[in-house]
Amino acid sequence: MATHLDLEEQEQLDRLKHFWNTYGTLITWVLLIAAAAVVAWNGWQYWQRSQAAQAATLYEELDRAAKASDAERVQRALGDLQQRFARTAYAQQAGLLAASSLNTLGKAEEARTALTWVAEKAADPGYQAVARLRLASLHMDAQAWEPALQQLGGSFPAEFQALVADRKGDVLLAQGKREEARAEYQKAWTAFGAESEYRRLVEIKLNAAGVDVKTLGADAPKS
Structure with missing residues (x-):
């Protein structure tokens, strides 16, 4: 024969049902928002790491071009960094490196342009x-x-x-x-x-x- 919940257990169950009916939707939304925030944060971190890695690759390309005294490659790499990764520290460092290289190669105007970009756009x-x-x-x-x-x-x-x-x-x-x-x-x-x-x-x-x-x-x- 099936047993019945005693009165105390039944009251607890009723209170739980009432609580969930009152706050269940709110709790669900809070949990969903928290989960979305975690996903968004992880996505942002991944995007940041990806941006930094790509910017680092371009910076290394600029550095190699500077060491090879290849002004065209220096300017191309700098332009890519400025266009795609302007907010990264690599772009700001690249502007300084490119300016030094271009000035050494007798391209003073281009060097001034590179430095002006850093002076006006750098976040640091x-x-x-x-x-x-x-x-x-x-x-x-x-x-x-x-x-x-x-x-x-x-x-x-x-x-x-x-x-x-x-x-x-x-x-x-x-x-x-x-x-x-x-x-x-x-x-x-x-x-x-x-x-x-x-x-x-x-x-x-x-x-x-x-x-x-x-x-x-x-x-x-x-x-």
């Missing part, structure tokens, strides 16, 4: 700063002083301030603006650490400009 402020500093140097090579100073204007990450001041000093000195150049060199000298080799280079520039670094502060390097 550090890559942007490096690109702007190198652009300023290329403009200096062409004796385009104002474009050089424009690249050195605006904000830079704190760790680049000393380099920016030094580069400004070079541009101003080339224009014959010795007092302004001296002021920038002093900023650079102060900003560089006492043990920095670059600080010693700035010190040479200051000495040539008639400035004794011993007068600039108590942290002057001891001889």
Whole structure:
């Protein structure tokens, strides 16, 4: 003979049915959303890894082209990276590498174009700063002083301030603006650490400009 649930078990079952009737649909949707989020996250991670792998392959192609002094291949690989993987660090690094290679090969305009892309499109402020500093140097090579100073204007990450001041000093000195150049060199000298080799280079520039670094502060390097 079949047994019946006792009253306590029946009450528990009734409460469970009531709970599920009330919240079952919500729970189902929450679980579905959570599962979809996991799937989406895994898909995003896979896509990111795939993008990085393909970008790395193109970067290696650009690197080989640069070592072979093949300007056409350098530009082709850079263009592919910019078009397909612009948001990756590889594209930003490629812009800097391509610019260096192209400039060495006598293609200054193409090098400036590559650096301009990094300066304007890079997501990393550090890559942007490096690109702007190198652009300023290329403009200096062409004796385009104002474009050089424009690249050195605006904000830079704190760790680049000393380099920016030094580069400004070079541009101003080339224009014959010795007092302004001296002021920038002093900023650079102060900003560089006492043990920095670059600080010693700035010190040479200051000495040539008639400035004794011993007068600039108590942290002057001891001889």
